Amino acid sequence: MPSTPNLSTPNLSAPTQSALPEPSPLYRWLILLFVSLAMFGNYYVYDSMWPVLDLMRSDLDLSYQQIGLLSSVYNAAALLVLLAGGYAIDRWGTKKAITVFAFICLFAAVLTVITPKYEVILAGRFMLGIGAEPLIVAAVTVLSKWFKGKELSFAFGINLSISRLGSASADWSTSFASPLYTNWQDPLWLASAVAGISVTAAILYWIMERRAEGRYQVGTSSAAEKVDFKSLYKFSASYWYIVALCVVFYATVFPFRTFAIDYFQQAHGISREAAGLLSSLLPVAAIILTPLFGIWVDRVGRRSLFMAAGALVMLPLFLAVTYLPPGPEINLIIPFIGSAMVPLTLFVVIFLLGAVFSLIPAVMWPSVAYIVEEKRLGTAFAIMTFCQQIGWMVVPPIVGLLNDINSASPDNTAGYAPGMWFYTGLAATGLYFAFKLWRSETGPNAHGLEHITTKTGMNSNV
Known part of the structure; x- marks a missing residue:
């Protein structure tokens, strides 16, 4: 631990922080x-x-x-x-x-x-x-x-x-x-x-x-920043709609990733290698598409509309992997890693989920800065993260219990369907909150999420 400097006698030999080179x-x-x-x-x-x-x-x-x-x-x-x-x-x-x-x-x-x-x-x-x-x-x-x-x-x-x-x-x-x-x-x-x-x-x-x-x-x-629960009542309805969307979005995607590789193996009969490559499309999409979506939205605005569109795209995906025919097999190639044959339906669904996994976070988190005063941003993000962790924590045991109760296995692939319906219910809830946010941001109490762009030069806290 560095020693405490002598405040009564300045150390003239020690350079000040501003005098140091970068x-x-x-x-x-x-x-x-x-x-x-x-x-x-x-x-x-x-x-x-x-x-x-x-x-x-x-x-x-x-x-x-x-x-x-x-x-x-x-x-x-x-x-x-x-x-x-x-x-x-x-x-x-x-x-x-x-x-x-x-x-x-x-x-x-x-x-x-x-x-x-x-x-x-x-x-x-x-x-x-x-x-x-x-x-x-x-x-x-x-x-x-x-x-x-x-x-x-x-x-x-x-x-x-x-x-x-x-x-x-x-x-x-x-x-x-x-x-x-x-x-x-x-x-x-x-x-x-x-x-x-x-x-x-x-x-x-x-x-x-x-x-x-x-x-x-x-x-x-x-x-x-620490969570300041006393300021909860000061946040607008738009903020709470974003928090609600955040909770159900992450409570859907991350628990799905928890079981995804096992689900692809057991319910769809693909190899572990193919299941791993397929599951990796989610983080790979986030690496590539999230900054691109961020740049795009900064230029065109329409933030609440994009969040609603992403939630709408996600709604049918879990039922699609459950009930749609697998379709022909295609060769999924990850350069320098490997390749595997996967059903076309699974590839399309996971690709779309990866796009949603990139779009919604790229719009959702920065939007908070447009609707919350700067002095309360720390509390706003802390509360949002706190609620996100609660939703993410609750869902995996529920999905696991649904799989156990319905005896999900390769011999009973229908046993995985209740879990997929549960994900779909969460996605529908997210779509509801995204729609409420869009209605709020196109009404008289809007904060500018639909209109602020990098070309307008408008202040972020409207």
Whole structure:
């Protein structure tokens, strides 16, 4: 811990922050690389469990509901961390925080795989939520400090792309690490090794941050916002419609991803490698399309209309994979990863879901800044994230229970249909809130979501 400076006698030999030179672009981009690699490992570990669900069910005799709880316990931990705010990051500083939380993620990954006892695996997923969520907050804090007033938006985009590559790589492991998929543990040991890379990247970031102290002029980040429940009544109806859409949207897409690879294998009879490539279309689409949709919407406006359109497109997709004929098989190719034959219907549905997964978040999160005063944005985003985690936590055990009650299996593929109807019900609820938002933003109390564009130069808080 650095010593406290003597306030009565200034140290004339120590340069002030403003007198220091700025770091070189290379230095800043290396900081971005190491922080993003730490995030890559975090995302990989979280998604590494979904390709082995069938092996965990056969080797450990787990029910679908138990599998759902392995997803939900992560969100329960995330809610506890969110309530704590950014206290640990503010107290420790970003270099110590990122390293500590990366080590927690590594410990969680090892705890998850080291024993077949379900309670220990559950504890591992809980620990992952404790480490992963504040690691994300710390990474955002680092980027704000090093790129504020420079290439901040681009840096955030690069960070998100590298992070989501972690999710895609976990799906792709069914191809490039296919020999490991003879039991449930070996793929998760691979995830632990990736978590080790994350720790290494965090340590390298620590070294570079420590080396920069006293040498370069680096920005400071404001203290993390905590949830202020007293200000809930101050937010407009449009804000709450966006929050509601956020909750049901993420409570639909992320739980679907939890069971997707297993569902493609069991209900549609495709190989694990094909199922992994198909599932990876969701994060890959987000990597490519999210920034493009963001640029497009900034130019044309119509934000609430785009959110409603995305919700409408999502509505029939889960019933389509359940009831439509599979169609001819096509060759799905992921360059440098692999290829597999998949049914055309599944490809089209997952491609459209990936497009929606890119469109709605690209419009939804920035829209909050247009309808909430700047001084309350921290609270607005914190409440939105808090509600999102609750919805995401509740759904996986329900879908798992529906699968168990209806004896879903390769011999009874109709048993998966109730879960798909549940996703459809959530999508319909999301469409309702998106429609209410559109009606609100085309009425007399609109905040400008339909009209503000980069060409108008209008103020964001209308």
